[in-house]
Amino acid sequence: MKLSRTYALAAVMAAGTIALSACSDNVAASSDSGSGSGSSKIDCGTGNLNLSGSTAQAKAIDAWQSDFAAVCPDITVNYDGTGSGQGITDFTAGKTDFAGSDSYLKPEEATAADAMCKTGKAINLPMVISPVAIVYNIKGVDKLTLDAKTLAGIFSGTITKWDDPAIVALNKDAKMPSTTIGTVHRSKDSGTTDNFTKFLDKAGAGAWTFGTGKGWKAPGGEGAPDSAGVVSAVKATDGAISYVDGSDAKGNNMTTALLDTGHGGVALDDASVGKAVAAATPAGTGNDLKVDINYGLSEAGAYPAVLVTYEIVCEKGKDADKTKAIKAFLTYTSTDGQKKLSDIGYSPLPAELASKVQKAVAAIS
Known part of the structure; x- marks a missing residue:
């Protein structure tokens, strides 16, 4: 499945009808986060973001694109649902701004991704629970x-x-x-x-x-x-x-x-x-938030047959304009974007994990 959507024009129209005084380069809409810590303030910026990877999160990205375009109309987000493996390959080759993946980077993939990021390292940010x-x-x-x-x-x-x-x-x-x-x-x-x-x-x-x-x-x-x-x-x-x-x-x-x-x-x-995701074991350090799901979890009220999909992104190393656009999109997806997930069959991040993801996104530089 291949998804590549451009919503910039629709966003300009939407911005006029919903009175969301579009984010300029400096300010953005503030809104309450559906999970995690408080509100999101998005410094939009401008430019194109090209992403590829997981088909499991494709419907989430698709839903997010149109809503994000109304918040940050000067950023165009294109997502190519080519599969997790290809997404990681594209990212490590420097062809995309970040990757979507059904699993976090393997050691050999992390080495290649870190080298591409140059001044920083690649981090795994859980974003969509399927x-x-x-x-x-x-x-x-x-x-x-x-x-x-x-x-x-x-x-x-x-x-x-x-x-x-x-x-x-x-x-x-x-x-x-x-x-x-x-x-x-x-x-x-x-x-x-x-x-x-x-x-x-x-x-x-x-x-x-x-x-x-x-x-x-x-x-x-x-x-x-x-x-x-x-x-x-x-x-x-x-x-x-x-x-x-x-x-x-x-x-x-x-x-x-x-x-x-x-x-x-x-x-x-x-x-x-x-409940099942909250019981997962952290597998990363610092802002690398990869987790290991306990598929054998036996806990009342938990549903452990889950897939956590990640956005894999450079913690540092992108130029200032690209960094601003990346942070804008990931700020939206980790806050207001989480509210959209239940309606389309996904689940939002547990509050504690959502808060960690939001802090990791804020630290991208």
Whole structure:
């Protein structure tokens, strides 16, 4: 999926209608942040920002572009959703201003990125939380609870009917049909697959034996190349089940399963996802805010099947005009932009992490 949007003209029109006295080079709108510390004051600047990377955060970037253009109409933001790997490659080659990625920089990638930044280092800023939704289509079943061990059995092919005792035990109040289970997975490399298999691997009590990674390794099931294909296959088949980003589940009105990590079924929502991310282990130092998700987390009310996507940016090293534009956009995305995420199927950063991201953005120079 490729996204490249220019909203400068629309922004000028919007600025006149919404009375947002557009940010000049020196001042900006002040607004309350949806999560984290207080209000955002954006020093807009001018120029173009060229970004590329994660498709998982593409819908968030797309939503942010138009709103940000109304706040800072003299900055044009172009995003190319080429995938995390290509985004990092583009950034380390100096082709883009920063990258979006489903995972933080590996050591060898960090070395190359630091060299490109010259006078500073590259930092990983968590910005978009994309929960992994378990979506299903079972006639007559509008509420379904599953745990990682049972999901591992389903996607491994050892649990093949919806009235299997393991499923029935988790759904005592439902009448599970004898319908054959049809699993659907991503046939091409996918960050969603990577995070879903990490959840199965860590929380599945040894039931998942096919490792982790962006490529699907388990036998059987139907493959679909992208999220649209997964959604289409699940909707078309009674008894189907798959995994998609939360934004794809919400955008396509998919029915999602509750996750049981030992304390009963937990619905996918901002509170449950935020609880899992808040429990993540910091993996960076200073303003490098990479985190390690505990996919095996067993905590009441937490939904640990999540994907954290990052903006990877130079802490120092860009010229003054470019730095101002980068800081303007990231200030918006880490404050007011977080308010937009729930509406499109993502989750906002937990307050403490949001505050750290805002401080890291403010320190970019």
